[in-house]
Amino acid sequence: MAAGQSVEIPLGVPEGFTPVFIDPVGSGRYCVSGEVLDDMAATTTAYVAVVDADKRQVVWKSSIPFAHDHAGSEALRCVSDSNHSAYFVLTKEDTNSSESLDQGKLFLQKFSADGKLLKQQRVGVGFDEWAYLLDVTPAGVAVAGGISDTLQRGGKFSTFVARFDQDLSKRTDFAKLPTGAYWIDSEARLDGAYLLVGGQFLANGAVSPADKPYAVSKIDIGNSRYIRSTHLYPTDVDSATPAIEADGSAFYAALTSSELLVSAVDAAGHVTQHFSLKKPLCEIKALGVQGQTLSVFGKTCDKAAVDAIATIDLEQKTVGGIQRVSGDVREVRFEGNAWVGVAVDERAQHATFRRVAR
Known part of the structure; x- marks a missing residue:
């Protein structure tokens, strides 16, 4: 795609649809996970839509029923096998409409190539569950996330990785580290036997204001141990957003009342860059890295804030420019030389998938 060209x-x-995540599933296809709000029933129902950006069409879309004794659900992630013969969707169901009584319960769904629901499987790893990663390989399907042993995320916190066969007939492996957990909006990758994850870390035990819960870690799943953790930002920052790269390095951006904080961490866990700029945006939705350029998608600081992309020169430590984006993009990610997102109109009546070349 040429720069500026859009689909x-x-x-x-x-x-009432709200997008939660966009997963590239190969061959120009993307799976959009989200939820649909029913105002009358005051419930949300998980919903997914698969689009083919090259052919400019919706391949299939489907709501996903939740257990009759649960209060609602949302789709968190959606992936496909290598030839698009099957899709796997990860959902979280709420057991109670009251936040103080609610437990999150994770479920896996398998769909056919044309969007027929074939099977649902409870992940079943703990009391209150959440997840930030879904991965599929010929060996099976993997889910990674966190667990709280008590209500209202009171802890004790654990990190888990659960693996299932592609038929979702049985769980083939399970690892649990009862030493804290990363929260639901974390960014993660599976690299063989290792989990690379960045986000807000929920520690077990007392946490002082001097602690820095926004971190990145490399975890040895098989041996249930942390290889490294690098803690970067305290709790009083806003919009802390990580980007985990394929080589194991990571980038991080966060906002204070006046500054944009930018950090880079190499694959060994060493901080290679850490600097601040006058903030060009007042909200961060996504990060993208190309060479020495960090792209930050977010909201401007105007009274009538709009979506925009700020580019940061990592060598010069300067803002290269700010490009405004039309529409209200609720969920977005960078992918190579493009960004993909879902724009929703003011009344949530229409949702549009967008892919825009940079």
Whole structure:
């Protein structure tokens, strides 16, 4: 795609749809995970839509039923096998509409190539569950996330990785580290036997304001141990957003009342860059890295804030420019020389998938 060229595909999802995540699934296809709010029933229902950006069409879309005794659900992630013969969707169901009584319960769903629901499987790893990664390989399906042993995320916290066969007929492996957990909006990759993860770390025990819960870690799953953790930002920053690269390095950005904080961590866990700039944006939604350029997608600081992309020159430690983006992009990610997102109109009546070349 040439710079500035865009693809826009109306998703045709129900009114009240909110996107949660966008997963590239190969061959120009993307799977959009989210939820649909039913105002009358005051519930949300998990929903997914698969789009083919090259053919500019919706391949299939589906709501996902939740257990009759649960209060609602949302789709968190969606992946496909290598030839798109099957799709796997990870959902979280809420057991109670009251936050003080609610437990999150994770479920895996397998869909056919044309969007027929074939099987649902409870992940079943703990009392209150959440997840930030879904991965599929010929060996099976993997889910990674966190557990709290008590309500309202009171701890004790654990990190888990659970693996299932592709038929979702049995769990083939399970690892649990009862030494804290990363929260639901963390960024993660599976690299063989290792989990690379960045986000807000929920520690067990007392946490002082001097601690820095926004961190990146490398975890040896098989031996249930942390190889390294690098803690970067305290709790009083806003929009702390990580980007985990394929080589194991990571980038991080966060906002204070006046500054944009930028950090880079190499694959060994060493901080190679850590600097601040006058903040060009007042909210961060996504980060993208190309060479020595960090792209930050977020909201401007105007009274009538709009979406925009700020580019940061990592060598010069300067803001290279700010490009405003039309529409209200609720969920977004960078992918190579493009960004993909889902824009939703003000009344959540229409959702549009967008892929825009930079």
